[in-house]
Amino acid sequence: METTDQLKTYLEIATEAALAAGAVLQDYWGNLSQVEEKGRSGDLVTNADRASETVILEIIQRHFPNHSILAEESGSFGKQQAEYLWAIDPLDGTTNYAHQYPIYAVSIGLLIAGVPQVGVVYNPARKELFRAATGWGASCNRQPIQVSKTDELAHSLLVTGFAYDRRETSDNNYAEFCHLTHLTQGVRRSGSAALDLADVASGRVDGYWERGLSPWDLAAGMVIVAEAGGKISSYDGSPVSLSEGRILASNPKIHSVLSEALLNTPQ
Ligand code: IPD
Ligand code: CA
Ligand code: CA
Numbered sequence: 001m002e003t004t005d006q007l008k009t010y011l012e013i014a015t016e017a018a019l020a021a022g023a024v025l026q027d028y029w030g031n032l033s034q035v036e037e038k039g040r041s042g043d044l045v046t047n048a049d050r051a052s053e054t055v056i057l058e059i060i061q062r063h064f065p066n067h068s069i070l071a072e073e074s075g076s077f078g079k080q081q082a083e084y085l086w087a088i089d090p091l092d093g094t095t096n097y098a099h100q101y102p103i104y105a106v107s108i109g110l111l112i113a114g115v116p117q118v119g120v121v122y123n124p125a126r127k128e129l130f131r132a133a134t135g136w137g138a139s140c141n142r143q144p145i146q147v148s149k150t151d152e153l154a155h156s157l158l159v160t161g162f163a164y165d166r167r168e169t170s171d172n173n174y175a176e177f178c179h180l181t182h183l184t185q186g187v188r189r190s191g192s193a194a195l196d197l198a199d200v201a202s203g204r205v206d207g208y209w210e211r212g213l214s215p216w217d218l219a220a221g222m223v224i225v226a227e228a229g230g231k232i233s234s235y236d237g238s239p240v241s242l243s244e245g246r247i248l249a250s251n252p253k254i255h256s257v258l259s260e261a262l263l264n265t266p267q
Contacts, residue, residue: 002112007133010064014086014108014120014220015131017059021052021090021106022124025097035098043164044094049073052090056108060086067110072216085111087219087242092121093192107194109219111242119220121194130198132227138201147230147251148203153261156206156254159188159196163212170267173211179265180209180258197221200249201228207250207258209235215242222249231255235262 028048035046053073060069061077064086068078071088078085086108091097093104102125110118121130130145132138138145150156158180166172181187188205190196194217196208201224222232222240231252234240237259240247250258 002117002134004133004135007118007136010110010118011120011131011133011136013059013063014110014118015129017056018106018108018120018122018129020055020059022122024048024052024055025091025104025106026124029097030100032098040164041167042095044098045073046091046094046098048097049091049094052106053088056088056090056106060088060108070215072214081114083113085114087111087116087215089194089214089216092194092217093190096191101191103190103192103195105192105194105198107216107220109216109221109223111215111219116219116222116242119223121198121220121224123195123198128198130201130224132201132224134223134227136227138224138227140198140202145202145228147200147225147228148206149253150206150251151253153183153254153257154185156184157186157188157204158184158207158209158258159190159199159205160208161189161191161193161196161210163210165212171211175267176209176262176265180261183261193217194221197225197249200230200251201225203228203251206254207248209248209258209262211235211246213245213247215245218242218245218247222247225249233259235259 067084068082089107
């Protein structure tokens, strides 16, 4: 069992890494020399993604040489079933970033015994630092944040996203997007899963769902939503499986009705 002081130490180092990576992303903004597809159409990687990840890895590995890492661009270091596993997305929202659409973030989460317990999501363009650790609450720029209190789907604003395999599968979220658009005040698509979760945590949106995500998209934001009083599950209400990558995160008041709406989407 982790003490709250230990969690605080992990949170501080994750914060140092996220702020350093954010500065790198701002340096490269509008000045990319490499933009490549990673294999799947639309799934980009740039020199900014790589430079940001290098800075994060250096800080995490210097402070915690015995911890394992799962980083989007460089892959795995150490045992992936380890007690301590850092899940790192050095640039969440690469498509936005490559087009100079200023919605992107750094996402750094720590799983302890497989459970996300520390999370930092940093939005350099707005200088917003979202943080949480289990038992410590969630904050934005060190001010406490909470999920919204909207209690009816018809009054809610939601956000979602579409995975890079959307052309290859009929489970591509298009039907769910239409269905929820009819049932709510609107559904947004920001292009950054980490910021979508941070927006649920801060009550700017009432709920978020998406499929096809990776642990580095989710780990940090899940802690932030949970500590802000939100509810997180898979679409059917069961616990999120980080390997499956399907998430429904919302304020607790609309969670079950949102789950029903997703499960009952006409296909
Ligand atoms: C993507 C973003 C996007 C989501 C995709 C993710 P990336 O991450 O979070 O919002 O819809 O599924 O893969 O590629 O920009 O790090
Ligand atoms: Ca991502
Ligand atoms: Ca990324």
